[in-house]
Amino acid sequence: MVNRCDLCGREFQNSKSLSNHKRWHNLPQYKEYQERFRESRKNTKHTQETKNKISLSLMGDKNPGWKGNDVSYSALHTWIRRRYPKPQKCENCDENAPYDLANISQQYKRDLSDWEYLCRYCHMNKDGRFEKFVEMARQPTVHSEESKRKMSISRKGKRLWDTRKHPWLGRCHSQRTIKKMRESAILREKKKRENRGYE
Numbered sequence: 001m002v003n004r005c006d007l008c009g010r011e012f013q014n015s016k017s018l019s020n021h022k023r024w025h026n027l028p029q030y031k032e033y034q035e036r037f038r039e040s041r042k043n044t045k046h047t048q049e050t051k052n053k054i055s056l057s058l059m060g061d062k063n064p065g066w067k068g069n070d071v072s073y074s075a076l077h078t079w080i081r082r083r084y085p086k087p088q089k090c091e092n093c094d095e096n097a098p099y100d101l102a103n104i105s106q107q108y109k110r111d112l113s114d115w116e117y118l119c120r121y122c123h124m125n126k127d128g129r130f131e132k133f134v135e136m137a138r139q140p141t142v143h144s145e146e147s148k149r150k151m152s153i154s155r156k157g158k159r160l161w162d163t164r165k166h167p168w169l170g171r172c173h174s175q176r177t178i179k180k181m182r183e184s185a186i187l188r189e190k191k192k193r194e195n196r197g198y199e
Contacts, residue, residue: 003015003017003018004018005018005021005022005025007022007025007027008025069109069110071110073108076108076110077101079110080101080110080112080115081101083112084101084112084115084117086098086117087117090117090118090119090122091116091117091118092116092118092119092122092126093119093121093122095119096119096121096122097119098117098118098119099118099119099120099123100117100118100119100120100123101115101116101117102115102116102117102118102123102126102127103115104116
């Protein structure tokens with residue numbers, strides 16, 4: 001028999017669960033119970049031993065949020081980092097400090113032996129990304145006639161690196177600040193020339 005709460009419609013398998021649930025509805029007959037319960041729990045603190053037991057009881061597949069192998073990329077990396085300590089040096093070249101947590105089989109399993117800490121250079125080499133990067137850098141960028149025409153139209157009447165029109169390329173200074181900067185640059189140049197004369 002399914003027991004349903006007449007206030008919110010939630011279903012429970014037994015009447016004891018239903019009665020415990022009802023006590024937390026905002027009803028006058030339960031106000032005193034709720035206040036007493038909150039007051040009794042106010043200064044309750046768990047010991048470290050109890051905290052450890054609670055933590056262990058909710059680890060792995062016992063945790064309600066456990067997804068098994070359907071975990072996301074970042075969550076899997078976090079899971080591995082917690083269980084696999086980071087070494088001082090790269091596990092491949094043993095020279096540089098490790099930067100990346102790399103998967104060996106490219107299947108992203110929850111197996112600690114399938115992971116290694118690598119420096120960025122070794123990681124890119126093992127994945128084959130370094131060769132692709134070098135290859136891409138060697139190839140010249142080829143624009144179509146249409147894209148060249150569009151770029152030409154968009155740049156018409158503009159300086160290429162005009163910081164006043166493109167504030168993300170540099171700070172926009174007031175005329176007064178620009179004047180001060182020029183004066184200080186001239187003074188610096190004079191001092192350099194004077195010092196060269198004394199050498």
